[in-house]
Every structure is written in C-alpha cells, then in structure tokens.
Amino acid sequence: MSVVTRFAPSPTGRLHVGNIRTALHNYLFAKKHGGTFILRIDDTDRERSTAEFDQAIRDDLDWMGLRPDMIVRQSERFDLYEREFQRLKEAGRVYACYETPEELDLRRKVLLGRGLPPVYERQPADAPVPEGRAPHWRFRLDHEAPIVFTDLIRGEQRFDPKLLSDPVVRREDGSWLYLLPSVIDDVDLGVTHVVRGEDHVSNSAAQTQMFEALGAKPPQFAHEALLVAAEGKLSKRLGSYGAEHLRAEGVEPMALLSLLARIGTSQPVEPVANLAELAGGFDFSTFGRAPAHFDPNEVALVNARLLHRLDLAAVADRLPQGATEEDWLLLRPNLERLSDFTAWFAVLHGDVDPPELGHEERLLVKDAAAIAEKLDWAAEPWRALTDELKRTSGRKGRELFHPLRLALTGRESGPEMAGLVARMGRDRAVRRLEAAAKR
C-alpha cells in the first residue's frame, strides 16, 4: 500500500515555522516512500477562512517547492460529510445535544473546581428536549473500548475514553467542526499517515473511534513535539516567524527547510541542497519527544552556509544583470543572504560612497591612488600596490589594509581584496582612492 499524507491548514492566517515544519514532514515522508502528498484546505469555518489566505498558503508552499500532488477543500465536500453524518446518526454514534455554551462552560468550571476532569456529561435518554431549539451534535465515544494506538514518534498511546468528552462535530446551524470532516476526508482520500503536532494527540484518540465507526482502519499517527521560541517560552510567539517574514528576510527556502527538517531530531542541522536529499534521510525514529527551541538566528546561519556552497546555476536568475561566474565565486563566501550580492556587485562594477577617514589615512590613500595609477592591472595589482605602499608608508598589517579596504569597498569587511581589486579595474580603484583622500 502506497503512502498518502496530508497537510491540513485552515486558511485563517499565513503559514509560520510550526506549520511549515509539519507540512515539510508530511511532504518528506510521502516522498521518501514514493507516496502522495495532499494539501487539504480546512475551510469549514466560513467566518474566519479567506480566499486570500488560501492563496497565500499555496504560494508559500510553492515558494518552498513543497508541491502537493492533490489539493482539496473541505468547503467543496459538504455533501460527503452529510452522507457520513447520517450514517453515524442512524448507527447511534452521533446524538443531539441542547445545552447552551454558557451551560457547558459553567458545568466545566464546577467540575474543575471540584478537582475533577471537565468531561462532558451525557444527558439521560429521557431528558426533556427544549422547545424550538435546534440541536448541536456530538460523537458518542465507546466507553467500553480503551483507545490504544501506536504513534510513530511517541510509541504506544493509551486513553480511557471515559476521560474524554464526546466531541461536538456539528453546530446548531449545521456547520461542521473540524474533527469529523477530517476523519471522513482521511478515509475518502486513503490517507495512510497523519503527521501533526502533539497538540492533537487527544484528538487522535477520539478520531480513532470515528474511523472505526465509519468502518475504516485508523491511519498511522505521528505526533511531533512542538517548537518553542528560543527566547521566552510561549510557542504562540512563533507566529511572528511567519512565511512572509522569512521571505522578506531573504531566507533561502532550502535553508529554512534544512533547519526545519532536522531540528528536534538526532540528525545534524546542516545545509542540504534539495528536498530529495532531505527526504532520503527522513526518519521518525530520530525525532525527540521534548519540545525543540526554534532560534531565528539559526536560520540565518544555515542560510549563509547554504549560500557559500551554492553553484551559480542555482541562483543565476536572481542575480543582477551581467553577473558572471567569476563575480559569484568571488562574492559568494561573504554572503549572508542572496540580496547582499547586489551591494557587492556594485563594489565591483558600480559605485560606492567614499568613507570618512582620519588625516593619516587620507594621506595613505592618496599615495595609494598615485601608485595604483601606474600599475599593470593584468598582473597582481593588489600585491603590487600593497608591497609598494608598505615600503613608502612603513605601515603593515591591519594599519595598512584597513584604510585601503574602507576606501576601495566602503566596508569594514568582505571578500579577499586581491580578487576584488583585480575585478573592479584600475579606473574604479583609483577613483575611489582619490575620493576617499579628498573627503
């Protein structure tokens, strides 16, 4: 049987690192086994779901190369839910309830106050039905059958159904809550593996019975430990590391994905060039069970390391017009993000603002300009320039190089000067040295 996974976001916001990680794991597991990766848009909540977020989610997945083999929307499948719902109703697995949210809330507080688990208490069969009120519907958990399933990450999971509330599956107005439609879809689409955060384990327990009530075998579950922010402790804050933010920061998708695929596992976080390679090493047994700390700085680190080994071909279409292989190899080791390339490209082929230098440095740079003027640029201009200047000025080491670097590139640090100087050409070099001397 071939593997089928699904990623089921609701279009009520953009993707963030937690979401993306779940999507990625579903994708990688499916691809590793030559299976199918489904994107299921969970838009049963018509109040909060928007077409814009629906689109944004697909764009973000596309940006990362996480292409779904199939896309379905729950809002287009209500007929199916209706049919299955009727079946469950006839089988007595779904029943009508008439409590108001306020009543339920109060009851919960009372139980909690008495130190009891706030589990929903079923009404007796002969309880009076309030007049003129539409019911909402709950799924009847089988209290006699202990719920047991083997989680791919957490091992054997056991739940006493008596400690679980019968989940509400449908509201008074007929709208759906996510629990049941999700199961119906998983059955219908042949989902074999449900990979999601550990905040869903108790949902999985209840859903296990729903699969069975529908006459289906529950899928394999894998509940991964959540990500928490490195600073502070609220996992909610992770929301700020959204896809749009990461994209705006100039993060390479594969850098993000390399980190997200490995964080919280026993495998080293290292830049990996493509999804296929990531999929090859994917293994639930390497997943830890403790929440992992997500540190945005780590994304930047992986991003830089990834860039340093990328070939020109991988980035050529995102580089400025006229950038050559030589430019790329020269500048690449110094990039933290690809967009840095543009500024360095200007150092080679455009203009830079002259820096402010001290009196001594201005004199040095003025001498440098005079020397540079006469050099054979086809030989080793940087070597020749610095050798000569060392002799005339008596300076060496940082004393000598720092002012030259500043004058020639406008920056404190950067790639190898020899390469930069040779590449920028004599005219540009002389012009900059003179400009810095005058400033």
Next chain:
RNA sequence: GGCCCCAUCGUCUAGCGGUCUAGGACGUCGCCCUUUCACGGCGAAAACACGGGUUCGAUUCCCGUUGGGGUCACCA
C-alpha cells in the same frame, strides 16, 4: 486541578546496567590560511536537574521533588 509527554554540553541530540576518561552537530574559544576583516581548514573548552531506592555496579531501571511542554472548546 485531572490526564499525557519530556528532562545529557549554551542549543538539537547519541546513549537502550558495566563498552562513558559520556559521542556527534550548531554555537563559543584558540590555532592555521590570508602581509587586513570575513570565508575555509584544524583543534579545544563545555552536560548526565535534585533526592531516594533496585543492583556487585547506574547517564541507563523504579519512586518522589523540581522544572518544561501538551491537553481537557459549539478553534483548528
């Protein structure tokens, strides 16, 4: 509050009773390369939360404490 999960270097983790003078990766620090900074190469420092057991012997098993995470919605 009930229930569930977790607890090893700063971080992610390996370890499944003796093989641990506790291994790897990221970060940090140092050295090398570079007549500068960075890149790169090499190396070093750095951890078994605490208290009880069990055992000839506990990082490893059990209990408790402390600490973290999750969940108990007519959200997903």
